[in-house]
Amino acid sequence: MENSAIKESSKDRIFTVVNYVILSIFLIIVLYPLLYIVSASFSSSEALVSGRVWLWPVEPTLEGYKAVFGHKKITAGFYNSFIYTLFGTIISVILTILAAYPLSRKDLAGKNIIMFLFVFTMLFSGGLIPTYLLIKDLGMLDTRWAILLPSALSVWNIIITRTYFMMSIPDELLEASRIDGCDDFRFVSRIVLPLSAPILAVISLFYAVGQWNSFFTALIYLKDPGLYPLQLVLREILVQNQLDLEMINDVQEHASKIGLAEKLKYSLILVASLPVLIIYPFVQKHFVKGVMIGSLKG
Secondary structure, three states, rough: OOOOOOOHHHHHHHHHHHHHHHHHHHHHHHHHHHHHHHHHHHHHHHHHOOOOOOOOOOOOOOOOHHHHHHHOOHHHHHHHHHHHHHHHHHHHHHHHHHHOOOOOOOOOOHHEEEEEHHHHHHHOOOOHHHHHHHHHOOOOOOHHHHHHHOOOHHHHHHHHHHHHHHHHHHHHHHHHHHHHHOOOHHHHHHHHHHHHHHHHHHHHHHHHHHOOOHHHHHHHOOOOHHHHHHHHHHHHHHHHHHHHHHOOOHHHHHHHHHHHHHHHHHHHHHHHHHHHHHHHHHHHHHHHHHHHOOOOOO
């Protein structure tokens, strides 16, 4: 039996080798900082300060993580961030669907004007002070609503979700459902949403990561430490360890504190990023498909 496989030319093989080399270089550039952060977070303070950490942990220790998880506010920070991420994502996804689906319909009167007003907000905003005054007048200062509502809707997510609906939900499906007596709300809940799993996974991930990493909003609107999200608690841990250095007279203790403060940077990065890294593989299969379909046509 003759081999029917197409034989690669020498130019094709050279091109393949060059591609692998370039991709390997990019992989190393992207992967090395991540490996260094992990290694630095598990290495001893002395090894980190002296610059002996390159790839693998040196003198492995859990000192940094003990300092982080030993903080009295860390549990509350995780709980608050979980609440903000869960309910913030639910609210945001619902609002995005309610905005994107009507804008994807050809029979919506004035949809171009509405879309223009949405896009306008991407270019111009009221600014920090007017926004703060609005949140204050609404009585949301120092409440969970100050984190959940002001950033609940992303125009970019509306655009890609609207595009997905326009390209993936044919008009014939709507007409058939109307013949069967299906109203708009039932059509969205029973037909549109089950067919939109990829884009729902994409915008859910976008909103969840944004809420989990939310820092500035909480810094501006929250005063009660009991409402602080994880990012604000981690910032407080890092700042406290840096401020303590000015109050230390003993040289050895000063050096130890410097090493711990440096080590905490990497431990805090890993603690803050780990939940997102755990969730991502479960939605990754939908992520690429949803982004590509939602970005083909505006």
